[in-house]
Amino acid sequence: MRAETQILSGDVVSINLRILEIQRRYRDVIARELPAPVCAQLPATYILETVTLPFAPHLFREICLRLIPLLQESNPEADYVPLLSRLDDEILWQLAGAVQHSPEPDLAMALDLAVREVRIDKLPVPEADALRMLFLAALMPFFSAFARQQTGIDLSRWQLGWCPVCGQYPVNGFNRPQDGRRILGCWLCETQWAYTRFTCPVCGCRGKDGQLLLVPRGGDRRRRIQVCEECRHYLKITDCTQAGSGCDLQLENSATIHLDVLAQRQGYRPASHYRLLIQ
Ligand SMILES: [Zn+2]
Numbered sequence: 001m002r003a004e005t006q007i008l009s010g011d012v013v014s015i016n017l018r019i020l021e022i023q024r025r026y027r028d029v030i031a032r033e034l035p036a037p038v039c040a041q042l043p044a045t046y047i048l049e050t051v052t053l054p055f056a057p058h059l060f061r062e063i064c065l066r067l068i069p070l071l072q073e074s075n076p077e078a079d080y081v082p083l084l085s086r087l088d089d090e091i092l093w094q095l096a097g098a099v100q101h102s103p104e105p106d107l108a109m110a111l112d113l114a115v116r117e118v119r120i121d122k123l124p125v126p127e128a129d130a131l132r133m134l135f136l137a138a139l140m141p142f143f144s145a146f147a148r149q150q151t152g153i154d155l156s157r158w159q160l161g162w163c164p165v166c167g168q169y170p171v172n173g174f175n176r177p178q179d180g181r182r183i184l185g186c187w188l189c190e191t192q193w194a195y196t197r198f199t200c201p202v203c204g205c206r207g208k209d210g211q212l213l214l215v216p217r218g219g220d221r222r223r224r225i226q227v228c229e230e231c232r233h234y235l236k237i238t239d240c241t242q243a244g245s246g247c248d249l250q251l252e253n254s255a256t257i258h259l260d261v262l263a264q265r266q267g268y269r270p271a272s273h274y275r276l277l278i279q
């Protein structure tokens, strides 16, 4: 309960926004410093299944050092500077490789496995959950920089429920202004693609009237939860049909953590585990 209260506080939302600012600044730095191979056609599964993600230990370390003070604002125990000083380039390369080649498709779970595989968990780690948050947040700009460089594929032909670039399932999306189509967004690499609102992106189950919508009482009625009764996963959807443009899905994701809590209290799960708030 303490974690939920913390998560819902305005301070945490503001911390998330500052984290996003750092991630986007580094996304641009990484895109400049680490040119990625550009995929020329839609992949059968997703691009990063076969292409190696460009990575640089010095940038990963730099991003971590900028994120640690922010994470410590809500969790003073999360001082990872001493730990980071013990992780040399070789270990960070191994960590990045183990994450990308993990048998576990969900990146948050893959990261947990990778931390064990390269034995970082054997070092004195103050809080394993917060370390996962830090590493995830520091890896995200490498994925979004890679996705930004994928200008050679026509995403209007992508018809699967997971991200065509990195393979993660979406946690949120919006209905776009022009035609109301549902646009899903990747929380990891920020790729967006259109996906029919009648079908669950996780299990492919097709509802006669679309997926079930939960609209929280008294809240902003444009922000909804779409649930699948078949696989019990949910998505957060923002209705932008009356707006002049779509929305920034990363900002929207931070601003709607109350919807995650609501859906998870009712027994639904996010399609990507990094947003799992209630065990
Ligand atoms: Zn992605």
Ligand SMILES: [Zn+2]
Binding pocket: 200, 201, 202, 203, 204, 205, 228, 229, 230, 231, 232, 233
């Ligand atoms: Zn489903």
